[in-house]
Amino acid sequence: MILNGDIKKDELSGNMLKKYQQKKKILNLLYKHETLSGPIISKRIGVSLPTAISLLNELTDLKYIEQRGTGESRGGRKPTLFGLSNNSIFIIACEIERYRAKIIIYNSNNQAVTPLVKFETSIDDDQLVDKIHQHAKHLIKDNKIDEKRILGVGITMPGLIDEVQGMNFTIKNKAYQNVKKRLEDKFGKLVYVNNDARMQAYGEYIFGAAKGHKNAIVVTWSYGVGLGIIIDGKLYNGASGFAGELSHIQLVEDGNLCICGKRGCLETVASAYVLVREAKIGIKENRISQLTGQFTNHPEDLKPEDVISAARAGDEFSIHLLHQVGLALGKGLSVTLQLLNPDIIVLGGPISAANQFVLTSIQQSLNKYCLEQIYSNTKIVVSEIWEQSGLLGVTAMLYQKLFSDLHS
Numbered sequence: 001m002i003l004n005g006d007i008k009k010d011e012l013s014g015n016m017l018k019k020y021q022q023k024k025k026i027l028n029l030l031y032k033h034e035t036l037s038g039p040i041i042s043k044r045i046g047v048s049l050p051t052a053i054s055l056l057n058e059l060t061d062l063k064y065i066e067q068r069g070t071g072e073s074r075g076g077r078k079p080t081l082f083g084l085s086n087n088s089i090f091i092i093a094c095e096i097e098r099y100r101a102k103i104i105i106y107n108s109n110n111q112a113v114t115p116l117v118k119f120e121t122s123i124d125d126d127q128l129v130d131k132i133h134q135h136a137k138h139l140i141k142d143n144k145i146d147e148k149r150i151l152g153v154g155i156t157m158p159g160l161i162d163e164v165q166g167m168n169f170t171i172k173n174k175a176y177q178n179v180k181k182r183l184e185d186k187f188g189k190l191v192y193v194n195n196d197a198r199m200q201a202y203g204e205y206i207f208g209a210a211k212g213h214k215n216a217i218v219v220t221w222s223y224g225v226g227l228g229i230i231i232d233g234k235l236y237n238g239a240s241g242f243a244g245e246l247s248h249i250q251l252v253e254d255g256n257l258c259i260c261g262k263r264g265c266l267e268t269v270a271s272a273y274v275l276v277r278e279a280k281i282g283i284k285e286n287r288i289s290q291l292t293g294q295f296t297n298h299p300e301d302l303k304p305e306d307v308i309s310a311a312r313a314g315d316e317f318s319i320h321l322l323h324q325v326g327l328a329l330g331k332g333l334s335v336t337l338q339l340l341n342p343d344i345i346v347l348g349g350p351i352s353a354a355n356q357f358v359l360t361s362i363q364q365s366l367n368k369y370c371l372e373q374i375y376s377n378t379k380i381v382v383s384e385i386w387e388q389s390g391l392l393g394v395t396a397m398l399y400q401k402l403f404s405d406l407h408s
Helices: 015-033 038-045 049-061 128-142 179-187 196-207 272-284 290-295 304-312 316-340 350-354 356-369 386-403
Strands: 065-070 080-084 090-096 100-107 117-120 150-157 190-195 216-221 225-231 344-348 379-382
Touching: 015 038, 015 049, 015 065, 015 080, 015 386, 038 049, 038 080, 049 065, 090 128, 090 196, 090 386, 100 128, 100 386, 117 128, 128 150, 128 179, 150 179, 150 196, 150 386, 179 190, 190 196, 190 386, 196 216, 196 225, 196 344, 196 386, 216 316, 216 350, 216 386, 225 316, 272 290, 272 304, 272 316, 272 350, 290 304, 290 316, 304 316, 304 350, 304 356, 316 350, 316 356, 344 386, 350 356, 356 379
Parallel strands: 090 150, 150 190, 216 344, 344 379
Antiparallel strands: 065 080, 090 100, 100 117, 216 225
């Protein structure tokens, strides 16, 4: 990250390196607090006010920050407020799902500066890196963004991911498992990779329904069942970085085969895949349902959203299917609640949009399988930002790494 014109960190020494680190501290403060005055910044970074003003002026000249009016006076002149410029630093954020991906660019105020673009791919797509790069290039060009101002690429994806190395061990081809290196070679920028459920949890904790809750679990309810965990205000990754694999706890003895190779996993009874599969079986059996009328001739087009839409229209078969996956998820969550005792559960993902058709079922299972003293104090809500919570989460994590002294 360059904060001194064309001079890079490894070319700095002595006072210049010290100024470089002070500038990064200022950027980090402004990212966390949006606007701050010169006097407050000088105290936070431990320098005199004239030194702080000099650093702020240099960052303003480099267009990293801008003045944001004045603050309240404490007896003298009103202090000038500073904030990060909307056009100073950008992050490319991309979320890989089971069958598709979505990509967007955010500025340092966490505002989207491009439309959200979706494209077909998967973690095992040999062309994954090329597709991400291609769509990023289009976003940059179409929205007239200065590519030099893009300082990082954040990737959130399913799988067993080591966030330090940027490895996804779930990718079948071992040559493609080092996602971080492949993308850094392609983009020439800092890349951060983490599990989709964990980044969605982080996004909810910073921006969404889990904000202000120090102990929270966030469920990504889609073709898998991902779990992100916030403990004592911190994202929990686990010893190997693999925490939160709720999808693969065994719920049914000798149940259906899961994509992980084991049988009876929660994913085999509570996921979007199950919802669609059971709906297709009902259509094939000519069940009385709106779905049968709509999809008899093209069942392959059926999506979870169609089942939810039919349930909202009063379709009894669709309501029953949602009830069943809700009961199954609730049983799985009862284990999680009794282990972690969170104060809130945030549901995201396409099935969460079913809202009351699944919330009641989940609560029924919790009533049955969980201790009353635990579940009665746990709030269950549906995320309002789940479609972008993972993108926002990985963006916030990447900005923190950019502004820290450990990543430059």
